Amino acid sequence: MPMSARPRRITIEDVARSAGVSRQTVSRAVNDKPEIDPATRQRVLRVAQSMGYRPSRFARGMVGPRLTTLGLVIADVLNPFFPEVVSGVLAAADERGWQVAVYSTGSALERETAVARTVVDHVDACVAFLLDPGAIELIHRSGMPFVLLDNEHRPPSVSGGRIDFATGMRHAVGHLVERGHRRIAMLDDRGRPDAGGHGTRHSLFLGAAAEHGLPADGEWVFPAANSLEGGAAAMDDVLAGGFGATAVLGYNDLIAIGAMRRARDRGMRVPEDCAFVGCDGLTLSRLVDPPLTTLTVDKELLGRAAVRQVAAQMTGAGAGETVIVPRLVVRASS
């Protein structure tokens, strides 16, 4: 028995030969074209089926109208921030008849370059949450339409979508000050390589605190892993530090909720002993106990806007920027 290296693909020609017709007739049968005898169609279809024939996407794409595949790079599907963005992207892409391929970096900075490389080869346009400048450059260089989301250090020549946390942080801190808080700790995402850099929530928080005459140096900012557990651990640090913080502001809802739960587990009352405020406005934040005060961001809109920008670039538009303004939703946690 000869070893068949790679079983050659079954082509339209094979089916044609086997059914005693021409390529074109097989094509007509498979694609439901009208100019074919119904009996012939059935026969051809049967032969095709029995041979296990499947038309090649690539050959089709070569000739017919091309399908655009949009690459969507997110950090982690399990992070509840992203599903809403994905939802917006899927909807907006669907409206345009585009396909969406989702890639996840698993929140690992070192994987970003590898993901970027695949993206460059396999999609026609890209919407991405990326932090590594190399990965960003890679995609940008490829020349494909590209929108970078939630990155404060986006090169000016690439389109982006960002959330106006400058305004948001002012509202959040203002709200806490109104409630009488003077000692506010922030739990920052330690996974970001640009911790404390210009435009980050970290520095915007310090700025807003300073505006209200609060202590505003790095001492009040605690690094936390981007997860419930990370928030909880960081809360431990806050408590252990003896800062006497009466309010905690999380980089996002996940961290804030993790911290809040840890505080409760330690016997603290929320918001009496310590108030909590998050960022992002996850659905989740409404459901926890107590419901979390949070800077709500329309994440679905962020996704839709990104697709819109990609579409604009396809028709030759230059780099642009979309800004989403967060809205403070006050709930029982503060």
Add this chain to the structure above:
Amino acid sequence: MPMSARPRRITIEDVARSAGVSRQTVSRAVNDKPEIDPATRQRVLRVAQSMGYRPSRFARGMVGPRLTTLGLVIADVLNPFFPEVVSGVLAAADERGWQVAVYSTGSALERETAVARTVVDHVDACVAFLLDPGAIELIHRSGMPFVLLDNEHRPPSVSGGRIDFATGMRHAVGHLVERGHRRIAMLDDRGRPDAGGHGTRHSLFLGAAAEHGLPADGEWVFPAANSLEGGAAAMDDVLAGGFGATAVLGYNDLIAIGAMRRARDRGMRVPEDCAFVGCDGLTLSRLVDPPLTTLTVDKELLGRAAVRQVAAQMTGAGAGETVIVPRLVVRASS
């Protein structure tokens, strides 16, 4: 100014001509092949860049080793059940070097056929949550590797992954009975077309109830929309019906949590006045107040297993079935 119909694509030939070299040399430059003069490569690359040249995915796919794209059809990214499955699928696909295209039906049965049609044309294999027999048939007919998830009426010739709720329901009902409950209501997902059919949670619940000598007719099952709001509304029905239910079992966590919150809003104590049990084991269920007792399902594993089955079919394996056994996690809600 003549109207340019569709701006013809920039091909490798265009770049070659413009750079004064051959196709092959451009190809070598673009693909980082060694047999080319560094100076020439730079020049070609610059020309390509300036012309906005981007190699055609399709033409590449025609000749080179083909990339497999796996289609993943889910009901709704916003339903927290799915992200975990997606995560498993992405990971398992990535291990095999596959791409994953995600499609969402938006939980709309009537959209399933349309989605199925796109899927058939655009991917090489498919993992899907689908209910409409027509849509399922469409994909199955196409002959592509196909795994159907969480569908009790799967045709025997198509592979599937299912959750063993027969065992699960017995555990859940048994647990409630142990706690002294005799009047248990179930909140069913009314979106499923096969309500009450064989193998559904609905009928498995009734079976388990009967085993424990509880009242077990359809009266105790209430239809609910698959969402928090749906669960809440269904809880109103339970209360209005005057059944004196002391425990409620949800089709899934979402419905159970919605119901539980509504019960609390109506002044009931959980679990004293009414106990709640969910299905799925969402992360969310740990975070609500009180934490929800639930039949936990390893959703990530479900996704991984589905990909494994698809891979098996690619190498010629026949239809198979994966069964995931849920595990009852008892928390404060019961």
Add this chain to the structure above:
DNA sequence: CAGTGCTCCGTGAACGCTCACGGGAACGTT
């Protein structure tokens, strides 16, 4: 009977790329 229309089917060509091969120039080797 020639002409006209319709139905069904087959034959080049083209899509844009990579692979396999071959060839010329420049250099060193016998």
Add this chain to the structure above:
DNA sequence: AACGTTCCCGTGAGCGTTCACGGAGCACTG
């Protein structure tokens, strides 16, 4: 001086499909 090597580069072929065209067969018309 003739011959091998190495380095670059170009040419034909082929991937699997659809589109545009043309042609055969038949029925119906004038």
